[in-house]
Amino acid sequence: MFSELVIPSRTIMTPGPVEAHPNVLRVMSSTILGQFDPAFLTIMDDVKEMIKVPFGTKNEQSFAIDGTSRSGLEAALIALIKPGDKVLIPVYGRFAYLLGEICERAKAEIKYLEKDWTSPFEQAEIIQAIDDFEPKIVAMVHGETANGQMQALDQIGAACRKRDIFFVVDMVATYGGVPIFVDDWCVDIAIGGTQKCVSVPSGMSLITYNDRVEKVLTSRYQKELGLSKMDRNENHISSNYLDLSQLQRYWNTERINHHTEATTMIYALHEGLRTMINEGIESVWARHKLNDEAIVAGIKAMGLGFFGNMGTKMPTVTPILIPEGADDGEAIRNMLLDVFGVEIASSFGDLKGKVWRIGNMGYSSRRENVLQVLGALESALIYYGATINKGEAVKAALKVYEV
Amino acid sequence: MFSELVIPSRTIMTPGPVEAHPNVLRVMSSTILGQFDPAFLTIMDDVKEMIKVPFGTKNEQSFAIDGTSRSGLEAALIALIKPGDKVLIPVYGRFAYLLGEICERAKAEIKYLEKDWTSPFEQAEIIQAIDDFEPKIVAMVHGETANGQMQALDQIGAACRKRDIFFVVDMVATYGGVPIFVDDWCVDIAIGGTQKCVSVPSGMSLITYNDRVEKVLTSRYQKELGLSKMDRNENHISSNYLDLSQLQRYWNTERINHHTEATTMIYALHEGLRTMINEGIESVWARHKLNDEAIVAGIKAMGLGFFGNMGTKMPTVTPILIPEGADDGEAIRNMLLDVFGVEIASSFGDLKGKVWRIGNMGYSSRRENVLQVLGALESALIYYGATINKGEAVKAALKVYEV
Incomplete structure (x- = not known):
């Protein structure tokens, strides 16, 4: 017998598919x-x-x-x-x-x-x-x-x-x-x-x-x-x-x-x-931009680095250099999913194992999701003993939203 | 402004897509x-x-x-x-x-x-x-x-x-x-x-x-x-x-x-x-067969003819010869949809305008749907003045279900 579908609740901060x-x-x-x-x-x-x-x-x-x-x-x-x-x-x-x-x-x-x-x-x-x-x-x-x-x-x-x-x-x-x-x-x-x-x-x-x-x-x-x-x-x-x-x-x-x-x-x-x-296409673009700024501010405040040129970065994806102490990043990514219910992505090709990607797309591009992914990532990094600036990420993101 | 979706309720007795x-x-x-x-x-x-x-x-x-x-x-x-x-x-x-x-x-x-x-x-x-x-x-x-x-x-x-x-x-x-x-x-x-x-x-x-x-x-x-x-x-x-x-x-x-x-x-x-x-695949097949028998009995009792060899007919589709007085069948098909909320199909190629098709598939293959499509089709044919046996179709179908 096959059992009834049970869909666990997820906060999806990948570059797709995202929350409907x-x-x-x-x-x-x-x-x-x-x-x-x-x-x-x-x-x-x-x-x-x-x-x-x-x-x-x-x-x-x-x-x-x-x-x-x-x-x-x-x-x-x-x-x-x-x-x-x-x-x-x-x-x-x-x-x-x-x-x-x-x-x-x-x-x-x-x-x-x-x-x-x-x-x-x-x-x-x-x-x-x-x-x-x-x-x-x-x-x-x-x-x-x-x-x-x-x-x-x-x-x-x-x-x-x-x-x-x-x-x-x-x-x-x-x-x-x-x-x-x-x-x-x-x-x-x-x-x-x-x-x-x-x-x-x-x-x-x-x-x-x-x-x-x-x-x-x-x-x-x-x-x-x-x-x-x-x-x-x-x-x-x-x-x-x-x-x-x-x-x-x-x-x-x-x-x-x-x-x-x-x-x-x-x-x-x-x-x-x-x-x-109905939201207005320009407002939709502005929402993605604002949430992107908050993600970037949070990651930066944590002391993590980014992959690639920030001036030409898509506002819908942020590639983050996996810090030392996090190996290939998979244990932390799995912990985020299993324990925090938050999904972020790995990457492809040469970037696999070196870069995490936080998506910022559509309905997933919401303030509470941004704060949640930053908080969870910080906690997981601390749990795994990576060296980061503690307590700064969410604060920096909140500051972006205050403006 | 585009308005919110409003999906009218339909009884779909075509050969697909059918009711989910x-x-x-x-x-x-x-x-x-x-x-x-x-x-x-x-x-x-x-x-x-x-x-x-x-x-x-x-x-x-x-x-x-x-x-x-x-x-x-x-x-x-x-x-x-x-x-x-x-x-x-x-x-x-x-x-x-x-x-x-x-x-x-x-x-x-x-x-x-x-x-x-x-x-x-x-x-x-x-x-x-x-x-x-x-x-x-x-x-x-x-x-x-x-x-x-x-x-x-x-x-x-x-x-x-x-x-x-x-x-x-x-x-x-x-x-x-x-x-x-x-x-x-x-x-x-x-x-x-x-x-x-x-x-x-x-x-x-x-x-x-x-x-x-x-x-x-x-x-x-x-x-x-x-x-x-x-x-x-x-x-x-x-x-x-x-x-x-x-x-x-x-x-x-x-x-x-x-x-x-x-x-x-x-x-x-x-x-x-x-x-x-869960229904059991053999029970599913049997349900389709029974409902097909009821459709065929009803159409026959109405006095309508079928296209093709009945011995090799799919139990999931019944092609019906459009009777005289119904032109190419489209006015009646449209009435079924607009007035009765029941959809049946026309056909392709040489059969277009000569054959209606009643589907009998999946969740649409239900007794109440069969009775509904037969009743509605009879009423529409009577409304358009086609010569049919009145009051026989649903009765014949009910008899199939009694067995």
Whole structure:
């Protein structure tokens, strides 16, 4: 016999998935609607509109994909890439390699522009690499969760547009948490996450793209065989499930049958976005910034160091150097989870065992969570005998909130 | 301003998505757990075990994919297909063409064995076609929702195994609703749905495969670039998101990071499967059969006809010929939804405008729902002036339940 689900209560201060907003959780127990029920179609239409707000876009094509964030990355890249196409991928963290992995499987010719992970690129460096490599597509990450650095995009986007290059940006970890201006920055396709700053459970990805991309998609559209034997197109996209040319025709008024939309996840997304929009997107950004300042102040006051350039750090992630006396950091991280019910993250690759990451995203980005994670981390470090400044962390954070 | 979600109450008697079980809806408001939180990993492990029961399998590799049903179909087919591989697709309904669409995009050489949609194949016909075409893979649909027919599989599976051919079966619309014996039938990969007989919202697909498939996957595994620059494999699968060789290493004890598992959907799946297993899988099948008998008796007593062979009809779908006086059936279907709050389905392709479909799946497969849909349909037909036997439908259904 399998026992009933018992979900322990957690304070989740990782870079995702984070705590879902109570408004979101509440609607997830709502009953199901059929995928073409007019009541459901209205919800989908509202979601389309609301997705645009945190992206800072007027793009008509803005919708959700029924798959976790990387499904949106793959859908975006395979929409544009044909075998042999040149893709430039600037790398300043782990997730640029995910873009590379996807491009490799799509048989692109890839050029990695690599640097250390302590800061993002100067935009001019990337523009120089564009001129050297002359790619069809530049694909990059806006905010790298593994090392917590964030890339400025506006000049790169403008340079791509001028050269008629497609600019694809992974905004999974920044969408909703920091100011994003897809249209002003000349981003052709942007992908956002739900399980981070939107406070919705993992399982969907958000996408927006402009007319330049839509034109490509129109040329690659193939109505599927189960619906028509006539509309064959040799230029079709390699995947059926992640075919944006079909997905947009399901989300748009054409309503051409593709998958069966994930009803409950759409309810959740509706409420996650609506809650953000009601708070005011600028207020949401300001809340993340303030809580980030408090986290940084607390960690600093404890005497711990940070990984990477603080001037280009994402406000949604803080990478902390694991201090001496804490080994690889796992015992303390486990204690935080088991004993304090607080989750923080480790990191990837070379940073594994050297860096902890405190996330600051969505509904988890709350004052009480910030104070709780600082207090618990301090207590765990003291318990394990690490040398820190005692009693300073929470005080320093409280001071930030006083201002 | 976007208004708060208001979900109208519906009795959903379509072939999916259907009503989620109250046990499922209840847990969907539970708080989030991190994807590597030990409490969440235990839930994933339980889900793996429970998925096997309705499949009738002992396959170690049985897990969920974060995408709607067709994501599982695509993951299964691209796991096996390399460009130029021969795939035989027997077609007796709409969804065989979805398999074809996916195989085409994977650049397979496809042979369709087509027949009219009124019944499935004699197994010997398919075995003959296998010997004629000598495919690497036979891909087919267990139950075709568009026309409500179901294919016997045991001899086909045995014939494939004998010839060392892979047998891939879409069980999306039958999983949990009718007896399935993946191991005994020699099915190599089977794909199940959640939004039908498991009474869980759409958004996931279920998959199981045996050692023969796992061997192929092992030969195609490529650890992704963000985790290792060493493990390149020219033979890798074309998709990263739907790469079963990666997915199984995330679901298994290796826990190699891939996507961020869809927390809430996994909670839902856990409870959907647990509820079925507690009812007893054979009792679940018997319940679907009984309710199907009542639906058929009611429709017959009303004087309406059925599409297709009743001896091979799926117990989970009943295709009804739209009677004269009801035009293309849409006005009555809309009245059912708007006025009675009851949803039934239309159909696809040539059957559109000629056939309604009443689903009988999962939590929607309940006596009160059956009686409600029969009563409402009779009333709507009378309202629109169709010639039917009045007052007979519900009585005939009640008689089935009396036995």
